[in-house]
Amino acid sequence: MGEAPKEKVIEGQLLWTPREEFKNNSNVTQYMEWLRINRGKDFADYDALWQWSVTDIEDFWASIWDYFKIESSTPYKQVLDRRIMPNAKWFEGSLVNYTEHLLRHERTAKADEQVFHHLTETTPLAHMTWHELARQVRILATQMRTLGVKPGDRVVSYMPNVPETAIAMMATTAIGAVWSSAAPEFGVKTVIERFSQIEPKLMFAADGYRFGGKVFRREAEVRRIASELPTLERIVWLPFIEAGNMVPDIPHTISWSQLMSHADVSRESFKFERVPYDHPLWVVFSSGTTGLPKAIVHSHVGVLLEHQKLMHFQLDLKPNSVFFFYTTTGWMMWNLVMASLITGSSAVLYDGSPAFPSDLLWKVAAETGATSFGASPTFVQMMEKEGLVPSQKYDLSKMETMMVAGAPSTPETFNWCYRSVKKDLWVTSQSGGTEICSGFVGATPTKSVHAGEIQTRMLGMDVHSWSDDGKELVDEVGELVVTKPFPSMPVYFWKDTDGKRYHDAYFDTFKDADGNPIWRHGDFIKINKRGGCYIYGRSDSTLNRYGVRIGTAEIYRAVEQVEGVADSLIVCVELPGGHFFMPLFLRLKPDVVFDDVLQKKISAKLREDCSPRHVPDRMYAIEQIPYTLTGKKMEVPIRKLLMGWPLEKSASRDAMMNPTSIDYFVTFAQESIDYQWRPSDASANA
The missing domain is CATH 3.40.50.12780 (ANL, N-terminal domain)
Structure with a gap:
């Protein structure tokens, strides 16, 4: 058709x-009725409720x-x-x-009531019940306590999106330990830059992952990551690519099945670690535009x-x-x-x-x-x-x-x-x-x-x-x-x-x-008279690509290690139609040839150290990288220029260390029309 x-x-x-x-059966309508009866608060609509909130x-x-x-x-x-x-x-x-609150539904769930529907590229759709999930969380949490994991200890994960990862997260936080996760497609350096900051005691790791019909093994990466984390006492190994795969000879590594083979722990006897208001739940990492990625702690x-x-x-x-x-x-x-x-x-x-x-x-x-x-x-x-x-x-x-x-x-x-x-x-x-x-x-x-x-x-x-x-x-x-x-x-x-x-x-x-500080998030927003909102991308230098925020510092640390690269600048431009364009501009060392060989080296370095999402759409060799008088790369002004802002609203030459360096980008924005309507290649990372 x-x-x-x-x-x-x-x-x-x-x-x-x-x-x-649909409106009357919604949770927010039921809540508003509860407020009316129990709090004496009567709101005409959502907007009135928001204003009160x-x-x-x-x-x-x-x-x-x-x-x-x-x-x-x-x-x-x-x-x-x-x-x-x-x-x-x-x-x-x-x-x-x-x-404890995530698993509360176990108390009322029917025996066959499902909590997870799960599958991978090679395994068919399967299901897990609430009772089975809670049972495995209690077993793993108890064994983690036996291994000496205590409240406040950091536990990290290098695992795919499978039930075992969910169980590991819940077991970790159930005993008051602090969770942090990296996807297995992340490169070694990216993982180490994150996990080394929080000094983990235990790591969950899988032998690899599958994407687009290809197998990506991760034993060598896990070995290198572990060698750079001196506080690591245990690795729990999940044979994801090959069931029954032998545990590698990485020191202090035990198998997932070994931990999960212990006896059940009843709901009545298991004690969740209830913690104070400021006790860390997990550490999540946002982009680091300068320095290492930000290790953000939530309670x-x-x-x-x-x-x-x-x-x-x-x-x-x-x-x-x-x-x-x-x-x-x-x-x-x-x-x-x-x-x-x-x-x-x-x-x-x-x-x-x-x-x-x-x-x-x-x-x-x-x-x-x-x-x-x-x-x-x-x-x-x-x-x-x-x-x-x-x-x-x-x-x-x-x-x-x-x-x-x-x-x-x-x-x-x-x-x-x-x-x-x-x-x-x-x-x-x-x-x-x-x-x-x-x-x-x-x-x-x-x-x-x-x-x-x-x-x-x-x-x-x-x-x-x-x-x-x-x-x-x-x-x-x-x-x-x-x-x-x-x-x-x-x-x-x-x-x-x-x-x-x-x-x-x-x-x-x-x-x-x-005089009190106000949260500035770093996004452009428009709010209309009826309260509707429009987000127009980042207002700072953070790269937002396929919904994942990337710090420019991560890019620079990798790119500028490639032989022949003297300096670099990267931006990500939001385009009409919801597309992205992420160009990388390179200042090369004298006599270095800008060719396919060099570009492939840079791409490979970014994939290995960071992830496929860090690879730019195109690369350009230029003579100068623009800097402010205080020595900062002018990422935000360049991004504004490429989004169509006039120079006078994007940058001030008087505030630049090298004022003529902006000329290339003014011309690029005016003449290089091809990038303006070119969607990023999202085939691998949509």
């Missing part, structure tokens, strides 16, 4: 309005605590100690455990409260929901897939290429009965390019929601979902970050969907668009700022003892009327 004829759609065009039954923030978050019956060994002293960022203390005095209580709100009210997940978002274990979205369990819903875990074959994810969505399906805008663009119409081939009748996250979405992206997936579909776009392990702006099931528009600001997130001089903007693009504290803010950065790196990352630009 083929794809239906395309209709031109414009930004902000009304595409969908929720049915009354960011005005009376202590009352709002206290209601979240009560509504979801948070289990704490001791009562909290106060919701919030002060409304000042950073270092605000949330629910001080409480003792909670995040994983149990902060993430617990935020994920209760996010999963129930913004994503509307319920015990009968099936949540499927394509992700790897190195992306914050993996943590959110795990968070879906907090609602009692089940989750789909798939490890492999999203396009092997091209319609695979839709097949999985149909077979698992996914009610909520998510992927990046790049994935949707790939589907449209291939002319795929999932609704004509697969039964997607159970799908209620399609979430497009990881990068700015376009009106065309939304329109394709309605045209090719389902007419009665709640299409949502979200934007947040690893820094908060959640979203700032996103969805609500009670509002209409407009083309390319993020429906609303999330509850408890006092998000605004500000001009460079700190003025509120409406219907204009400005900096995304958050003017009041929220629970899932980072507790701190690891080893950032004086808090300077944390402060410089988010709080060095804006202040409120009292």
